[in-house]
Amino acid sequence: MDDASAAREAVEAGLDAGELVTVFGRCRVDYDGRASSELGPGDRLLVLKPDGTALVHTDEGHQPVNWQPPGCDHEARLTDGELHVHSVRTTPEETLDVYFASVAAVNRYAVTDDSELSVSGTEADLREHVLESPSLVEAGFEPRATERETAAGAVDIYGVDADGNAVVVELKRRRVGPDAVGQLDRYVTALRRESHDGTTVRGILVAPSVTERASELLAEQGLEFVALEPPE
Amino acid sequence: MDDASAAREAVEAGLDAGELVTVFGRCRVDYDGRASSELGPGDRLLVLKPDGTALVHTDEGHQPVNWQPPGCDHEARLTDGELHVHSVRTTPEETLDVYFASVAAVNRYAVTDDSELSVSGTEADLREHVLESPSLVEAGFEPRATERETAAGAVDIYGVDADGNAVVVELKRRRVGPDAVGQLDRYVTALRRESHDGTTVRGILVAPSVTERASELLAEQGLEFVALEPPE
DNA sequence: GATTCTATCTCGCTG
């Protein structure tokens, strides 16, 4: 399709009909909002979703080179004889403008999708695994609560060990770095502060493995590590 | 069917030609790798990029419901009479399988895109801003190094204050939570340990704003905060 | 390759 006017009408009609619209062609892109960006001419795929999402994809990469999140208002204009897709949102105020020097194709698809994605191997699965078999953490460990609130946030699993000490368990589904140790340390520190008596509070990081620096941090903070993979 | 066979050939031809290929139709999706997932039938857009990226998009959301990162091998098969796109990668081993019960359209696009995206308003811009006008942090602040290495990682900006104390500056381009305070604290702690003499080490978080919990953490750790927006 | 950190992160949940 070489006619910008016809392209504009096709895009607008698709948007009005609540369809998923794709435009392939040579375009440049301007974004302004939380940051701002400019992108010179190139061949790209523009995807406009009925929920107000916009995606500009190049020939490379998982991530769109430019985008607009769900909830935006899209508009197809004719600006200086070019197809111009203008997308706006508020809080924060952000605008995306895609100018097509040429349009190779506009496609419209009516979509119905009622299926839910079911994922396994998540942190929630790891939590269930530990709750079903607390001895995986250590012999005598007894979980008492999940998502237990502290001043520093919610603890993944809170419980007691065989000696009656309080235990904070932080779960991670994959190999962890220093950030997870900091997270665990914040919870342990908060709980020590909150327990007025002399209760000992232990912190245990449960994950498949830790990096070297994270391991050093654990040692420094007197925290512990238990190697455990998420099930499945 | 004849349909599926033609679709398979179109997809395979596009992949062979190094083109960007899109398939719209009713499909189900299986993923197995770092985690695993199942997705029942629905109308979706499959995007196959010449760099080995695969994206499955529904009618909603910024994120693809399933995907495969760059560097994968895509293959278009005919399985039980259906178009079946099979994508594999290694390290980690991951597979994505998309089975189309029906194909509404297969589109192929030859892509050339040489333009670079230029973004502004990033953390790097904020760093330049501070280095050009160190007094934005505080009067008398003198930057001495960027990305200065410590046992806990690289410090954004390292310098000295008017009294000759060491100063660690952690930059964030937007409002920050507890994680950033933890990061700054790790750097300050590491530097205090590394400076054998009695040098005072101050930690300053530079960001547009902080959350309440982050503010409390800053106070607890004896760290400071300076409000500063990224330029532009 | 592994590690670390940024990101217009997105997303979901909770208060």
Add this chain to the structure above:
DNA sequence: CAGCGAGGTAGAATC
């Protein structure tokens, strides 16, 4: 609405 943390985070820089 903001805050907080998970994510198959992805991507980049560095070692």
